[in-house]
Amino acid sequence: MDLGEWLLLGGLGCCLLLLFDGYRRARGRRKRAVAASAYASSQTKPFEQTKPVERGSTEPDQTLPEADASSSCPPAPSGSSASFEGDDPATLIGASMSVVGDIDCAESIRVEGRLDGTLAADEHDVVVGALAEVGPQLSAGTLHIAGRVSGEQRVQGAALIAPGARVEGTLTAHRLACHEGASLQGSIQVGGHRSGAARR
Secondary structure, X not given: OOHHHHHHHHHHHHHXXXXXXXXXXXXXXXXXXXXXXXXXXXXXXXXXXXXXXXXXXXXXOEEOOOOOHHHOOOOOOOOOOOOOOOOOOEEEEOOOOEEEOOEEOOOEEEEOOEEEXXXXXXXXXXXXXOOOEEEEEEEEEEEXXXXXXXXXXXXXXXXXXOOOOEEEEEEEEEEEEEOOOOEEEEEXXXXXXXXXXXXX
């Protein structure tokens, strides 16, 4: 075989490797979406409210029953639906959208695509879908993560990290629920308590 034939075989080998890698990545994303969907269908009460202990009190923290549906978080992302529980309107960044820039939201928002910029929805629900990527800065009233979030995340209320989600950077939240299969890497501050070590 001469040099031209070897180059042709090498090129075909590279093409096959690229196709295999693309298939492997798509299959992994599909598995994450299925895991998040299965989680969403099984989850009925994502957070429990805890009663704070007053200074000088000797009684331990007591878990209170779930609050009414209007104060709870939206369901975990399950695909392409843009509706939230309750009557709160929602903005959708679809799976085929890629947004570069800053978003200041005065309503709940669901991100299924890619957002490269700042997302500010300080008193509203933010849902990051299983295939979504958001960063480098996010602030929300409540936050559900099933996809990938990087950078600084500030949550006034509760943050829920679903199976298969990936969180990198700094997460600050009043309450946190992290499920098995999620990946946390960076600094986490929950209710005034800080954990600086990386967790998986």
